[in-house]
Amino acid sequence: MVVGVIGTGLIGGSIAIDLKKNGFADKILGVEQNPLNAQVAKDLGIVDQVATLDECISESDIIIVAIPVSGAVKLIPQILDRVTEKQIVTDVCSTKGMIASVVKYHPNRKQFVLGHPMSGTEYSGPRAAMSGLFDGRAGIICDAEESDMRALATIQKMYDALNMRLIHLSSAQHDVHTAYVSHVSHVISYALALTVLEREKNDRHIFDLAAGGFASTARLAKSSPEMWVPIFMQNRDNVLAVMDTYIDKIQAFRRAIDEMDEAAITELIQGANRIKRIIR
Amino acid sequence: MVVGVIGTGLIGGSIAIDLKKNGFADKILGVEQNPLNAQVAKDLGIVDQVATLDECISESDIIIVAIPVSGAVKLIPQILDRVTEKQIVTDVCSTKGMIASVVKYHPNRKQFVLGHPMSGTEYSGPRAAMSGLFDGRAGIICDAEESDMRALATIQKMYDALNMRLIHLSSAQHDVHTAYVSHVSHVISYALALTVLEREKNDRHIFDLAAGGFASTARLAKSSPEMWVPIFMQNRDNVLAVMDTYIDKIQAFRRAIDEMDEAAITELIQGANRIKRIIR
Numbered sequence: 230m231v232v233g234v235i236g237t238g239l240i241g242g243s244i245a246i247d248l249k250k251n252g253f254a255d256k257i258l259g260v261e262q263n264p265l266n267a268q269v270a271k272d273l274g275i276v277d278q279v280a281t282l283d284e285c286i287s288e289s290d291i292i293i294v295a296i297p298v299s300g301a302v303k304l305i306p307q308i309l310d311r312v313t314e315k316q317i318v319t320d321v322c323s324t325k326g327m328i329a330s331v332v333k334y335h336p337n338r339k340q341f342v343l344g345h346p347m348s349g350t351e352y353s354g355p356r357a358a359m360s361g362l363f364d365g366r367a368g369i370i371c372d373a374e375e376s377d378m379r380a381l382a383t384i385q386k387m388y389d390a391l392n393m394r395l396i397h398l399s400s401a402q403h404d405v406h407t408a409y410v411s412h413v414s415h416v417i418s419y420a421l422a423l424t425v426l427e428r429e430k431n432d433r434h435i436f437d438l439a440a441g442g443f444a445s446t447a448r449l450a451k452s453s454p455e456m457w458v459p460i461f462m463q464n465r466d467n468v469l470a471v472m473d474t475y476i477d478k479i480q481a482f483r484r485a486i487d488e489m490d491e492a493a494i495t496e497l498i499q500g501a502n503r504i505k506r507i508i509r
Numbered sequence: 510m511v512v513g514v515i516g517t518g519l520i521g522g523s524i525a526i527d528l529k530k531n532g533f534a535d536k537i538l539g540v541e542q543n544p545l546n547a548q549v550a551k552d553l554g555i556v557d558q559v560a561t562l563d564e565c566i567s568e569s570d571i572i573i574v575a576i577p578v579s580g581a582v583k584l585i586p587q588i589l590d591r592v593t594e595k596q597i598v599t600d601v602c603s604t605k606g607m608i609a610s611v612v613k614y615h616p617n618r619k620q621f622v623l624g625h626p627m628s629g630t631e632y633s634g635p636r637a638a639m640s641g642l643f644d645g646r647a648g649i650i651c652d653a654e655e656s657d658m659r660a661l662a663t664i665q666k667m668y669d670a671l672n673m674r675l676i677h678l679s680s681a682q683h684d685v686h687t688a689y690v691s692h693v694s695h696v697i698s699y700a701l702a703l704t705v706l707e708r709e710k711n712d713r714h715i716f717d718l719a720a721g722g723f724a725s726t727a728r729l730a731k732s733s734p735e736m737w738v739p740i741f742m743q744n745r746d747n748v749l750a751v752m753d754t755y756i757d758k759i760q761a762f763r764r765a766i767d768e769m770d771e772a773a774i775t776e777l778i779q780g781a782n783r784i785k786r787i788i789r
Binding site: 347348349350367369394396405406407409410411413414415416417418419420421422423424425426427428432434435436437438439441442443444445446447448449450451452453454457458461462465468469471472473474475476478479480481482483486487489491494495497498499500501502503504505507508509 | 627628629630647649674676685686687689690691693694695696697698699700701702703704705706707708712714715716717718719721722723724725726727728729730731732733734737738741742745748749751752753754755756758759760761762763766767769771774775777778779780781782783784785787788789
């Protein structure tokens with residue numbers, strides 16, 4: 230099987246590495262807009278061959294679109310315009326609603342599978358790609374009923390090859406869920422980083438004390454604008470709704486601390502402690 | 510040297526383990542209000558002997574107060590009332606201003622060292638104690654000029670034995686710094702956990718997707734109210750001030766996303782990305 234990966238960064242690169250390693254792919258073609266990244270992907274053995282978009286579309290059995298979602302919404306319909314009926318196209322983007330809507334009436338919609346292999350790190354680019362990134366993580370397929378059986382079975386097999394837990398959601402459900410468990414976490418982390426960096430202007434030693442707790446909460450603030458601005462744009466309504474709930478919670482804490490209401494703070498913390506059930 | 514540890518939880522217990530292991534302490538006496546925890550601390554070998562407060566005060570060369578800061582502000586003056594001139598007392602609390610003020614005019618103030626070995630995990634109690642918890646972390650000593658040379662040298666040697674990076678701050682500076690790099694991180698994490706848990710009431714599957722990013726940002730939400738309510742009380746003014754800056758940043762993000770102002774979101778994220786200099 231020839232797998233074409235468009236975008237050989239953290240996600241595309243990590244998929245390429247493991248699909249080749251476990252034998253799912255016989256050959257990986259990599260398409261990269263950035264020539265430096267293309268060279269790195271080739272040098273690191275992430276892809277077998279750097280290809281143009283045309284070569285990738287004409288030679289691949291599966292085409293994986295792994296670029297920021299702002300580019301993906303434009304590129305996916307163009308690829309679907311040109312594939313033969315044997316080819317399968319999928320994507321890996323973190324928001325699904327807008328992609329779902331731009332392909333909805335495409336005559337080759339059934340050859341496309343809306344996917345989101347849900348993993349990542351705060352780093353980007355081919356140097357950040359690594360084996361095992363998806364191991365045990367959620368592999369989400371959205372609106373499965375819009376894809377034909379063969380396309381669906383192939384992408385499910387691909388997720389199996391990455392050892393992902395397969396989850397089916399509608400694209401609308403997906404975008405609500407990810408606003409809660411991923412997108413707003415990023416906003417929070419960015420805002421914390423900005424808060425402390427602003428203080429640093431007057432207080433150069435503030436980071437001498439930045440230990441594990443801060444590093445954990447601010448880790449996501451290293452994530453790139455190239456990936457995240459389009460996500461916030463495309464999932465705007467869900468992100469704003471979750472942010473409003475979050476701001477209410479922050480204000481409840483602020484009020485309780487301001488009023489030195491120990492019972493109220495205790496109750497808020499005990500409520501939050503229930504997260505122990507969920508994260509280890 | 511006999512070291513008395515009052516409170517054999519995560520912090521006190523971890524100090525006890527390493528001071529014994531590296532030979533700084535010949536004997537560890539542990540004082541525990543909770544009899545179950547006392548038994549665990551003894552069974553796990555964290556302390557050599559469970560002692561009453563009286564025994565601890567009469568037999569220890571160094572007394573380390575490692576209980577929540579609400580208890581510490583009451584207990585430390587009582588201990589200082591009763592020590593002989595050879596004994597040294599220190600604490601490990603996360604807020605320093607209030608403790609500094611209650612001991613300010615105590616006749617034995619010079620035998621006391623305001624300390625904050627800055628490490629921890631989201632767990633608590635003697636079972637959470639571990640060797641190496643303080644390795645390479647910041648060991649903060651506040652208002653050093655208020656302690657006599659012998660007390661200071663002894664506690665510095667103790668921090669050396671734990672392999673901490675020694676940092677000197679005033680108690681006021683300390684409380685501003687920790688509000689930024691620790692206390693508000695906890696509020697943020699609690700509020701995120703509450704936000705997602707509230708959604709879970711109507712949507713049982715939301716946590717199927719909770720991957721690394723969420724776990725990292727919400728990790729601190731497991732921290733106990735016993736430790737954190739007193740910290741928020743005692744560092745109220747600093748915490749509120751930092752929260753106000755933080756809320757401004759969150760609102761700036763909210764506005765930029767609401768207005769779909771890509772340039773503004775990009776600028777906010779690029780600003781936050783500067784945190785790469787600080788945390789690895």
